[in-house]
Amino acid sequence: MVLIEIHIGIAEYGVTKAPYKLATLGLGSCVGVCLFDRTVLVAGMAHIMLPDSTSFKAATKPAKFADLGVPLLVRDMERLGARASRVQAKLAGGAQMFMSNDKSSVLNIGQRNVGAVKAALSGFGIRILSEDVGGSVGRTIIFDSRTGELSIRSLGKGTKVI
Amino acid sequence: MQISSQELDVLQEIGNIGVGNAATALANLLQEKIDISVPQARFVSLEETIGIVGSIESAVVCVTLRVEGDIKATVLFIFSEEGAFQLIDLLTGMDPGSTAVIDEMGRSVAMEIGNILTGSFLGAIGELTGMRLTPSVPYLAHDMLGAILPTALAEFGYNDDQVLMIQTTFTRNTGDAIHSKFVLLPDVMSLKQLFLSLGMEQ
Numbered sequence: 082m083v084l085i086e087i088h089i090g091i092a093e094y095g096v097t098k099a100p101y102k103l104a105t106l107g108l109g110s111c112v113g114v115c116l117f118d119r120t121v122l123v124a125g126m127a128h129i130m131l132p133d134s135t136s137f138k139a140a141t142k143p144a145k146f147a148d149l150g151v152p153l154l155v156r157d158m159e160r161l162g163a164r165a166s167r168v169q170a171k172l173a174g175g176a177q178m179f180m181s182n183d184k185s186s187v188l189n190i191g192q193r194n195v196g197a198v199k200a201a202l203s204g205f206g207i208r209i210l211s212e213d214v215g216g217s218v219g220r221t222i223i224f225d226s227r228t229g230e231l232s233i234r235s236l237g238k239g240t241k242v243i
Numbered sequence: 244m245q246i247s248s249q250e251l252d253v254l255q256e257i258g259n260i261g262v263g264n265a266a267t268a269l270a271n272l273l274q275e276k277i278d279i280s281v282p283q284a285r286f287v288s289l290e291e292t293i294g295i296v297g298s299i300e301s302a303v304v305c306v307t308l309r310v311e312g313d314i315k316a317t318v319l320f321i322f323s324e325e326g327a328f329q330l331i332d333l334l335t336g337m338d339p340g341s342t343a344v345i346d347e348m349g350r351s352v353a354m355e356i357g358n359i360l361t362g363s364f365l366g367a368i369g370e371l372t373g374m375r376l377t378p379s380v381p382y383l384a385h386d387m388l389g390a391i392l393p394t395a396l397a398e399f400g401y402n403d404d405q406v407l408m409i410q411t412t413f414t415r416n417t418g419d420a421i422h423s424k425f426v427l428l429p430d431v432m433s434l435k436q437l438f439l440s441l442g443m444e445q
Contacts, residue, residue, distance in 0.1 A: 091289045091393050092404075106299045107389020110397055130289075130397050141404055178394040179307065179382035182354065186380050188398045219390025221300060236302055236387055 086223060089113075092145035094127035096157040099227040108174035108220045110191035112147070112198050115171045115222070116154055116207065117229040118163035124226035125154040125163075131190070132197030147197035155205055165205050171231045171243060172198060172212040173222045180217070191215065211243040246407065246431065250438060251284045254429070257368055257437075258282035258409045262425060264367035265360040266413060272359065273333060275417050282411040292392050292408055296321055296424045299389030303327075304345060306357030307382050307395050310365065313374035314437055315430040317399045318361050321388070326421040327353060345385050354381040360425070372440050399428075407431050 089095050089105040097103055099122035105113050108128070116125045127150040134146035143149035155165050175195035179188045195214045202209065211231070213220070218235040225232075234240045246254075259282050270277040293299055304327035310316040322330065328342040331349045334356070335342075342349060358381055365376040384391045396406065409427040 107293075107387045107393075109384075109386070109390030109394035111393055130393060131402065137402055145402075176390070176394075178384040178386060178391055179398065180350070180384070181380050181382045182351070183380040186382070188382060188394075190397050191394070194397075217386075219387040221387070236300075 089126050089128050091128055092130050092142040094125065094144035094150055094154050094157075096123065096125040096154065096161055097226050098123050098161055102223055102225050104221070104223045106221045108222060109176055109178045110174070110189075110194060112172060112174040112191070112194045112214070113220070113222045114151060114154065114198055114202075115173070115224040115231050116158060116168050117171070117224075117226070118158060118167045119169070119229060120164075120167050121162040122226055123158050123161045123163040124224055124229070125158045126224050127151065127154050129194055129198055132193045147194060147201050151198065151201035151205070155207075165207070168205070168207050169229070170202050170207050170209045171224070171229070172209060172214055173220050173231065173233050173243075175214040176219065177215070177217050178219065213241070213243055246286075246434070250434075250443065253438070253441065253443065254284040254409055254434075255282050257371065258284060258411070258427060260371055261364040261368045262411050265364040265425065268359055268363035269356070269413065272356070273330075273415070275415065278414040278416060280412040282409050284407070284409040286405045287408050288405060289393060289396065292396070292406055293389050295408065295410060296392065296426070297323075297388050300387050302386070303388045303391065304353055305384045305391045305395070306353055307384070308357060308361045309379040309399055310361075310376055311379065312376040313433075313440075314376060315433040317395060317401075317428040318357075318364065318378070319392075319395060319424075319426040319428070320357050320360060321391075321424040321426065323421070323423070324385070326423055327385075329421060330356065350383055354383055357381040357383075372437060374437065374440060396428075400430075401428065
């Protein structure tokens with residue numbers, strides 16, 4: 082059995098076919114977007130850091146942004162034989178990592194990232210099968226292109242599969 | 244804005260003065276000797292910001308403050324989880340090994356350390372340059388290093404692929420050496436004013 086994990090760095094994305102896995106480590110406010118076409122066993126993952134690219138003139142790493150990263154992921158999966166109409170999504174991340182004692186000083190870009198990813202997915206009519214977003218924990222995720230299972234590991238909380 | 248190697252040297256030197264002051268404050272607080280490394284200033288990728296501090300999935304406690312005023316920057320103090328527990332034990336007068344989770348008290352202690360060290364750091368730089376520097380309230384995170392650093396970058400608007408990072412290591416030398424990282428991320432566009440105040444040509 083081939084057990085190879087392809088690691089996706091911050092603000093990067095990648096696509097693969099079964100039997101490979103896609104992984105990204107330490108999602109905080111970033112969102113791991115995992116897409117899957119069950120018919121052809123094609124999977125894709127993006128490590129999205131920011132919601133919106135429109136106020137930046139030079140987006141050298143487009144997968145950093147929800148609005149650019151999701152279309153790239155869909156395009157590259159289609160090149161491997163996937164069809165957008167069959168693609169389904171699982172999401173993880175978008176946590177609020179920083180807390181202050183001052184209730185008026187809230188840092189929560191994670192929530193905005195999740196909202197922007199969902200908007201981008203709905204633009205393609207992609208349904209979200211399951212999600213583990215928000216909260217205040219970092220997440221390491223591994224996505225299995227053979228099954229579409231998404232394993233999520235957090236410090237002190239073990240691993241769960243969605 | 245381009246930063247020359249001469250300007251990076253100046254940033255390291257200013258960082259050194261600020262960090263020296265912060266380390267003195269920590270030494271006074273803990274009543275023990277603190278060693279600091281020479282600050283390094285350079286442009287690094289998002290991944291490198293993590294690699295310089297530690298490994299992606301290591302458990303850390305991070306206190307961060309945003310600096311506003313004549314220079315805009317983000318300050319981060321990053322402790323290993325174990326190192327943070329020991330500091331909390333020490334500062335709350337508990338027996339070593341007592342702290343195993345960061346509760347309300349631990350959060351307050353960690354944030355106060357961040358406040359004190361940032362105040363000392365900014366005080367020294369303000370005195371040196373005559374610039375007005377105001378820290379925000381402290382924010383605390385306790386989780387994987389790799390989940391915390393990119394979140395700080397995203398929250399505080401570091402949108403470029405390269406980040407100017409000035410970092411130094413604080414070491415406590417009692418018993419096992421405990422290393423913590425002090426990281427300063429100046430907003431590059433706000434440094435023009437600093438170089439002008441020091442009489443450097445742009």
